[in-house]
Amino acid sequence: MKGLPSLFSPGFPTYFLPRALLSHYRRHPMQLLALAAMIVIATMLWTGVNHLTSQARTSLDQSVQAVAERQQLVRDDGRGLVVDDFVTLRLAGVCVMPWLEVTPETGNRLVGIDPLAAHCFGAGTGTAQVLNQPLDGKPFVDMYAAAGVSARESRLYLLTPEATQATDLPGGYSLKTFSANPDTGELGDSFLLNLEALGVLVLLITALLLRAVYLLGLAQRRDSFALLHRFGVSPEQVQRWLVLEILVLALVCVVPGFWLGRWLAAGLGSGFGQALDGLFDIPLYAGQGQGWITPVLVMLAVVVIACLGDLVLLRFRGRLSLPVPARAGLATALLAAGLVLAWLGPSLAWVFVAVALVFAGAGWLTPAAVAHLAHWCADRSQAPLARWRYRELAVLARQLTLPLVALQFALAMVLAVQALVTTFEDTFDRWLGQRLEAAYYVEVPAEAGGRKAAEWLTSQQASIPGLQWHRVVRGQAQLANAGNLQVDVFAVSPVGSLMRAWALLEAADQPWETLASGEGVMINEQLARRQRLQVGDRLRLILGDQPQAFPVLGVYPDYGRPVGEVLLNAETLPDNFNVRFESLSVTPGEPGIAPVSDTLQQIWGVEALAMRDNGTIRELATGVFDQTFALTRAMTLLTLILAASALLMMGWVFFSTRAWYFRLLVVWGMSQREVAGQLQRLALLLTGGIAVLALPLGIWLTWVLVHRINPLAFGWSLPMAVYPAFWLELGILSLAIGLSIAALMRQQLGRPAVAPASASALTGGER
Amino acid sequence: MTESLLAVRGLSKHFVSGNETVPVIEKLSFTLGQGQSLALTGRSGSGKSTLLNLLCGLELADTGTIVMHGQVFEAGGTAARRTATAWSALRRQHIGVVFQEANLMPALSLLENVRFRAQLAGRDPANSEDWLTRLDIGELAQRYPDQVSGGQRQRAALAMVFAMGPALILADEPTGSLDRHTADEVTQVLFDLQARHGCGLILATHDAELAAGCQQHLDLGHLNAV
Numbered sequence: 001m002k003g004l005p006s007l008f009s010p011g012f013p014t015y016f017l018p019r020a021l022l023s024h025y026r027r028h029p030m031q032l033l034a035l036a037a038m039i040v041i042a043t044m045l046w047t048g049v050n051h052l053t054s055q056a057r058t059s060l061d062q063s064v065q066a067v068a069e070r071q072q073l074v075r076d077d078g079r080g081l082v083v084d085d086f087v088t089l090r091l092a093g094v095c096v097m098p099w100l101e102v103t104p105e106t107g108n109r110l111v112g113i114d115p116l117a118a119h120c121f122g123a124g125t126g127t128a129q130v131l132n133q134p135l136d137g138k139p140f141v142d143m144y145a146a147a148g149v150s151a152r153e154s155r156l157y158l159l160t161p162e163a164t165q166a167t168d169l170p171g172g173y174s175l176k177t178f179s180a181n182p183d184t185g186e187l188g189d190s191f192l193l194n195l196e197a198l199g200v201l202v203l204l205i206t207a208l209l210l211r212a213v214y215l216l217g218l219a220q221r222r223d224s225f226a227l228l229h230r231f232g233v234s235p236e237q238v239q240r241w242l243v244l245e246i247l248v249l250a251l252v253c254v255v256p257g258f259w260l261g262r263w264l265a266a267g268l269g270s271g272f273g274q275a276l277d278g279l280f281d282i283p284l285y286a287g288q289g290q291g292w293i294t295p296v297l298v299m300l301a302v303v304v305i306a307c308l309g310d311l312v313l314l315r316f317r318g319r320l321s322l323p324v325p326a327r328a329g330l331a332t333a334l335l336a337a338g339l340v341l342a343w344l345g346p347s348l349a350w351v352f353v354a355v356a357l358v359f360a361g362a363g364w365l366t367p368a369a370v371a372h373l374a375h376w377c378a379d380r381s382q383a384p385l386a387r388w389r390y391r392e393l394a395v396l397a398r399q400l401t402l403p404l405v406a407l408q409f410a411l412a413m414v415l416a417v418q419a420l421v422t423t424f425e426d427t428f429d430r431w432l433g434q435r436l437e438a439a440y441y442v443e444v445p446a447e448a449g450g451r452k453a454a455e456w457l458t459s460q461q462a463s464i465p466g467l468q469w470h471r472v473v474r475g476q477a478q479l480a481n482a483g484n485l486q487v488d489v490f491a492v493s494p495v496g497s498l499m500r501a502w503a504l505l506e507a508a509d510q511p512w513e514t515l516a517s518g519e520g521v522m523i524n525e526q527l528a529r530r531q532r533l534q535v536g537d538r539l540r541l542i543l544g545d546q547p548q549a550f551p552v553l554g555v556y557p558d559y560g561r562p563v564g565e566v567l568l569n570a571e572t573l574p575d576n577f578n579v580r581f582e583s584l585s586v587t588p589g590e591p592g593i594a595p596v597s598d599t600l601q602q603i604w605g606v607e608a609l610a611m612r613d614n615g616t617i618r619e620l621a622t623g624v625f626d627q628t629f630a631l632t633r634a635m636t637l638l639t640l641i642l643a644a645s646a647l648l649m650m651g652w653v654f655f656s657t658r659a660w661y662f663r664l665l666v667v668w669g670m671s672q673r674e675v676a677g678q679l680q681r682l683a684l685l686l687t688g689g690i691a692v693l694a695l696p697l698g699i700w701l702t703w704v705l706v707h708r709i710n711p712l713a714f715g716w717s718l719p720m721a722v723y724p725a726f727w728l729e730l731g732i733l734s735l736a737i738g739l740s741i742a743a744l745m746r747q748q749l750g751r752p753a754v755a756p757a758s759a760s761a762l763t764g765g766e767r
Numbered sequence: 768m769t770e771s772l773l774a775v776r777g778l779s780k781h782f783v784s785g786n787e788t789v790p791v792i793e794k795l796s797f798t799l800g801q802g803q804s805l806a807l808t809g810r811s812g813s814g815k816s817t818l819l820n821l822l823c824g825l826e827l828a829d830t831g832t833i834v835m836h837g838q839v840f841e842a843g844g845t846a847a848r849r850t851a852t853a854w855s856a857l858r859r860q861h862i863g864v865v866f867q868e869a870n871l872m873p874a875l876s877l878l879e880n881v882r883f884r885a886q887l888a889g890r891d892p893a894n895s896e897d898w899l900t901r902l903d904i905g906e907l908a909q910r911y912p913d914q915v916s917g918g919q920r921q922r923a924a925l926a927m928v929f930a931m932g933p934a935l936i937l938a939d940e941p942t943g944s945l946d947r948h949t950a951d952e953v954t955q956v957l958f959d960l961q962a963r964h965g966c967g968l969i970l971a972t973h974d975a976e977l978a979a980g981c982q983q984h985l986d987l988g989h990l991n992a993v
Contacts, residue, residue, distance in 0.1 A: 388879075660869060661869075661873070668887050669858035669860065672851070
């Protein structure tokens with residue numbers, strides 16, 4: 001390598017060159033501080049998001065393994081399992097693992113397991129891996145510890161591997177599926193995918209801001225470089241020292257930024273962890289484990305590329321540089337291609353490419369569009385001050401391109417994420433409300449069947465005011481239209497008032513009445529999208545072994561479920577339909593749940609009912625999502641603060657170089673107050689204009705997230721909602737940034753400005 | 768003696784540097800008649816630019832009185848805001864200031880600059896192009912300051928000043944950054960137009976030849992009144 005020895009060769013360059021270059025920062029320490037702060041904050045933010053996302057992804061994978069559906073043994077007589085049952089089964093040669101769920105008087109639920117029994121699930125399987133993890137006391141504890149807890153409630157389950165058959169069991173026991181909780185993994189995945197996309201955007205925004213601050217510094221050092229060149233220092237030597245300078249600075253700043261990011265992630269991670277805990281009822285967010293080398297190297301690369309990418313591109317500049325109209329044409333083409341691709345892109349990868357194209361096009365076009373618009377307004381303006389103001393706005397838009405684009409991206413991102421999160425919250429809340437419309441959910445014991453209970457509830461309907469109920473039968477069917485694709489069956493009877501408030505994405509006339517009469521079915525969005533089914537299509541279902549054809553009466557949203565589902569009237573199920581699970585949803589009316597549960601216990605001959613209070617579940621789930629979304633909002637807000645600070649800093653520095661011209665207005669007879677007013681209007685025009693331009697980008701990004709990325713990734717979409725009140729908040733924030741720039745500049749106006757701040761300004765070079 | 772445009776009596780200005788008070792101008796008195804010209808000379812730091820700033824109200828004197836265009840400004844008065852407003856009005860309509868460089872708004876064309884200044888002064892901007900033509904840069908009207916030479920920029924600055932119809936021109940080394948030939952041309956134009964329009968001129972310069980072109984001469988190096 002020829003460059004390195006000459007870099008450190010004795011003589012002028014080695015001794016004086018670094019001193020001459022660094023003397024800039026001695027004279028402008030704030031600039032060095034700003035650049036360092038920008039690298040530290042950018043690293044912190046990105047590391048924080050990245051760390052949270054990767055950790056959450058690992059945690060989610062673990063949790064999915066932990067709560068994966070397994071097989072349990074139950075007593076045929078419906079009684080709860082006790083230690084004697086465990087002994088009986090082991091003596092009969094059945095491999096079982098005890099799972100003791102304990103709810104202490106205070107604190108979260110604990111799960112006591114016997115690690116020695118985990119071998120039942122075989123070494124190397126997901127279940128065994130999860131169960132063989134060290135028992136850290138939260139929530140998995142040794143069976144011994146769980147049994148010793150003073151419990152408000154406890155229940156023993158006996159889990160057995162899939163290989164165990166019903167014929168292996170002694171009399172009085174049968175097999176049943178076991179699930180720790182409803183699987184909401186898809187919602188978690190969706191949230192994490194969006195968080196990862198947010199991380200990439202954060203990286204892009206921070207790169208833009210870094211580049212902006214660094215280039216500003218370089219511009220101010222241009223005269224020093226010219227002087228060095230006149231002293232015989234070659235541009236290559238200067239460039240090598242600049243590479244060294246930024247590498248050292250990046251190294252010095254990335255490391256504390258990384259640790260601050262970890263600290264941020266730990267702070268936010270507890271809330272995030274709680275969110276995941278609540279989601280799965282298992283605290284699996286460990287908050288550690290990610291290595292430091294990858295994030296540090298990524299950030300170093302980002303800093304070097306963002307700041308010095310030009311040095312590499314310099315030799316191709318002649319070939320790459322385009323005339324202004326061609327540049328605008330290319331940017332428009334990128335934008336148009338991105339918009340079309342986002343609309344028609346067949347896969348997630350294409351949609352991400354489309355997002356990149358649209359952002360590139362918008363980022364390239366925005367400053368030029370603002371400048372063009374400002375010139376257009378100036379040409380049509382008769383008032384001299386207004387004309388001057390618009391011309392200055394055009395200059396600002398061009399000179400502050402990078403921080404303005406970064407602010408625009410940050411605003412668009414915040415807008416989209418806010419809309420996504422709020423829509424998510426509203427939609428989830430509504431969906432949960434529909435699914436948990438009844439006050440209580442009661443499991444029907446496996447051998448008992450729900451028909452007798454349904455008959456009793458029907459007989460009570462007239463005498464108990466406010467009683468609402470339906471029976472749910474779960475099982476599976478094959479969809480003959482789609483090569484016998486297996487779908488879940490959600491059969492309900494009667495199709496009553498608990499169902500009819502469900503929001504439908506598509507519906508035929510009187511869908512609920514037709515469903516109640518058994519003359520059609522409804523399908524969930526996942527099935528409709530994947531099989532391209534719509535209302536009116538005929539569905540050929542194999543229920544039991546009988547093929548039946550039903551028209552599709554409606555499509556309902558079904559967030560968080562990976563599989564297709566068919567909703568039908570339980571009365572249409574054939575007798576040989578394999579019922580996997582049966583339950584009752586009951587709102588007991590005035591007498592309360594006690595008489596209902598007592599009667600159901602008698603009907604089924606069991607000592608206790610497996611019953612859940614849906615209100616509590618709903619409250620818990622809502623709280624969980626509130627926490628999760630609070631985290632997303634915090635991250636986007638941090639990004640916005642970073643972008644705003646950068647623009648503030650850049651705006652201040654750039655306005656400082658224009659201070660002379662504002663002073664000229666005072667010389668020409670305008671009062672300080674009038675000039676400050678002009679300055680304020682200019683700054684507000686700039687930041688307000690960027691907020692306005694961020695709006696369509698943000699709305700488009702929202703649309704992409706809810707209507708393209710979610711359906712492609714998970715098979716379901718969220719409703720598109722916009723929140724003008726939040727737009728207003730963002731607008732006010734942008735104006736506040738403008739006002740802050742103006743306030744800072746006003747300070748400078750008070751001081752005498754004897755000459756323009758840079759040499760190029762003398763020749764009017766900052767036009 | 769012509770009617771007085773400007774009268775300065777006992778004007779003093781000090782700057783504070785650390786714990787030290789540095790007198791820049793002390794008890795300066797002079798007058799300038801309508802249409803007269805005055806050269807301010809003196810070494811760097813003798814207070815030429817400071818005096819020009821005091822004479823247009825960009826800085827305020829510590830002691831003394833300035834009577835400008837019939838208005839009296841007493842140093843140390845309590846009505847600071849009223850004084851600042853009165854000075855602003857004078858600068859806007861009656862005082863044209865020309866610096867050594869950067870007299871133009873870089874975002875505006877030469878013509879837009881001249882129109883801007885004329886409109887600020889409440890003059891009809893329709894003559895702006897004429898002024899550029901009179902200063903031999905009419906064909907450059909649509910160009911921006913960075914697209915013309917230093918001499919052409921100073922001509923445009925003069926066009927701006929004359930377009931506002933000033934009573935007094937304050938020129939702070941207006942040819943300091945120009946070559947001899949261009950400087951002579953710009954100076955010639957300045958003196959011609961000043962004489963033709965009968966406005967006062969105070970010219971701060973190091974150039975003895977230029978100073979000799981003025982009717983009066985004040986050497987701030989000696990801190991003496993004329």
